[in-house]
Amino acid sequence: MTQQTGPVADAAAPPSAGPAEPRVAQAPRSLSPRALLSRALSVPLVLGFAVFLPLLVLVQQGTGPHDSALWLQLALTIYAGVRMSAMILTSRRKLLAGSFWLFVYMAMGVAPLVQDVLGRTPTPVVGTRSDLTEAVALVLIGCVAFDVGALLARHRPERRREAATRPALVHRRRLYLLTVLAFAGSALLVVKLGGPAVFFTSRQEIISSVEEAGLSQADSQAGQAMVRGFGTVPALIAWLAYTRWLVTSRRARRSVVVIAVWLALAALNAVVNNPISNPRFWFLTVLFSLLFTLFPVSAALYRIALSLGVVVALIVFPFADRFRYDDANYRPLETTSPFEPLVLKDYDQVGMFANTITYVGSGRGHTYGRQLAGAMLFAVPRSMWPGKPLDTGVVVGQWMGATNTNLSSPVWAELWIDFGPVGMTAGFVALGYAAARVDRRYARRAVRRAPPGSLIAVVVPLVAGYSFILLRGPLLQASGRVAIAACCIALITTFRQDRATGLR
Numbered sequence: 001m002t003q004q005t006g007p008v009a010d011a012a013a014p015p016s017a018g019p020a021e022p023r024v025a026q027a028p029r030s031l032s033p034r035a036l037l038s039r040a041l042s043v044p045l046v047l048g049f050a051v052f053l054p055l056l057v058l059v060q061q062g063t064g065p066h067d068s069a070l071w072l073q074l075a076l077t078i079y080a081g082v083r084m085s086a087m088i089l090t091s092r093r094k095l096l097a098g099s100f101w102l103f104v105y106m107a108m109g110v111a112p113l114v115q116d117v118l119g120r121t122p123t124p125v126v127g128t129r130s131d132l133t134e135a136v137a138l139v140l141i142g143c144v145a146f147d148v149g150a151l152l153a154r155h156r157p158e159r160r161r162e163a164a165t166r167p168a169l170v171h172r173r174r175l176y177l178l179t180v181l182a183f184a185g186s187a188l189l190v191v192k193l194g195g196p197a198v199f200f201t202s203r204q205e206i207i208s209s210v211e212e213a214g215l216s217q218a219d220s221q222a223g224q225a226m227v228r229g230f231g232t233v234p235a236l237i238a239w240l241a242y243t244r245w246l247v248t249s250r251r252a253r254r255s256v257v258v259i260a261v262w263l264a265l266a267a268l269n270a271v272v273n274n275p276i277s278n279p280r281f282w283f284l285t286v287l288f289s290l291l292f293t294l295f296p297v298s299a300a301l302y303r304i305a306l307s308l309g310v311v312v313a314l315i316v317f318p319f320a321d322r323f324r325y326d327d328a329n330y331r332p333l334e335t336t337s338p339f340e341p342l343v344l345k346d347y348d349q350v351g352m353f354a355n356t357i358t359y360v361g362s363g364r365g366h367t368y369g370r371q372l373a374g375a376m377l378f379a380v381p382r383s384m385w386p387g388k389p390l391d392t393g394v395v396v397g398q399w400m401g402a403t404n405t406n407l408s409s410p411v412w413a414e415l416w417i418d419f420g421p422v423g424m425t426a427g428f429v430a431l432g433y434a435a436a437r438v439d440r441r442y443a444r445r446a447v448r449r450a451p452p453g454s455l456i457a458v459v460v461p462l463v464a465g466y467s468f469i470l471l472r473g474p475l476l477q478a479s480g481r482v483a484i485a486a487c488c489i490a491l492i493t494t495f496r497q498d499r500a501t502g503l504r
Helices: 033-058 068-089 095-117 129-154 172-192 195-199 203-213 222-248 256-272 280-294 299-319 349-364 370-377 394-400 410-447 456-472 475-492
Strands: none
Touching: 033 095, 033 203, 068 095, 068 129, 068 203, 068 299, 068 370, 095 299, 095 349, 095 410, 095 456, 129 349, 129 410, 172 222, 172 256, 172 475, 195 203, 195 256, 195 370, 203 370, 222 256, 222 475, 280 299, 280 456, 349 394, 349 410, 370 410, 370 475, 394 410, 410 456
16 A cells, blocks of 8 residues: 655646537535535524523523623624534634634623623623723624634635645654653653642642742743743643644554553643643643544534533533632532523633723723733743733733732733724734634645644644633733744644655
């Protein structure tokens, strides 16, 4: 059996130059089971996400006012529900767009709608009700701008040069180097924190160990995120690369060495990337990226993941915080309604956006890129940059007088505080355009006959999973792992097929 020596061509071969043959009328093709399933699911999906669930929230008893902010929030929820239904029913697997609309529907749609109806907010909204109304309207504008960007990408003609571009592959020998660095970085983290046992206690114990080791700075979580990133990100990327190698290469599945390294990396990730010692959003990244690295062409898995994402966000996610505190400080979550967990701090994104608008309007003004520069230059120590900005959530939280300033700052707030409404809208157009372009290339390249070392089948699931953290913010906290992941991916990237994994 011969192996392929190049990527599969995306376009069909041109027709021969011979004489044209008369066309024979063909009977219409019958609908495939997948098309019938899509049609059967379309009505209940759209009605469930865009109509029934929002109406179920509206009939809940609460003290929230029925004003323009509530109706705008309802419109945003319906819009996001329709768009997420479209993502589930699409014929292509749109991981980036799907994760965006899943986040918007739950964190910016259903959860704030519950908070408005019940009259309870996880983080106090210090401004007037009009600031909250403005925040909801701007979130909706950002969603429409995202769709505009996706439409621009769809109508952009594909160049022949782009279609013929060689795919990025995983360099075999550099993957070995990344694996060594992953074990070294994770071992250093384990030793610094006092041994592997601390990773199976609680996140509170992990944070205490980081502070005792002198690896964290006051008033910022960026230093801690950077240190933990070196111990977690290379291990995850190396594991995903080996997973993809085993899935696509029969020769790798017969190699005892490759299987042994994969098992060792799995055990390493079980220590440093388990759900006990890591934030839930990061473990969601691990789970999301692993599933779609294992099954990159499964339309059923894609639809199930997005559909069950709503159930997980409603039921599982608020109760999955069991390991945030130790036994002495843990307080079980007691609720009488399935919607009450949505008024907790995990879903404070719209309220914090409203607080950011109030902060800017109080005289502080826009920062014109200063916050974004702080996130991009996160590695610059404060000793060299005394005026280095803090996390946007920390800045707004300190201005609010909040005791706990570890607050979210969604990408809407990050773009708003830097560039105002025009810059925010342009930013979402760019995000929608980039997501659509990457999703289209992923759908074309992540196929069954793709080269065994195809890098896009590893990177896109990883980015899609991490996008929940990026969308939630603050960006400064998320920048450390992004930079480390970019360095790891650059290290193992090659465009020469003879050096890629699975071809020896």
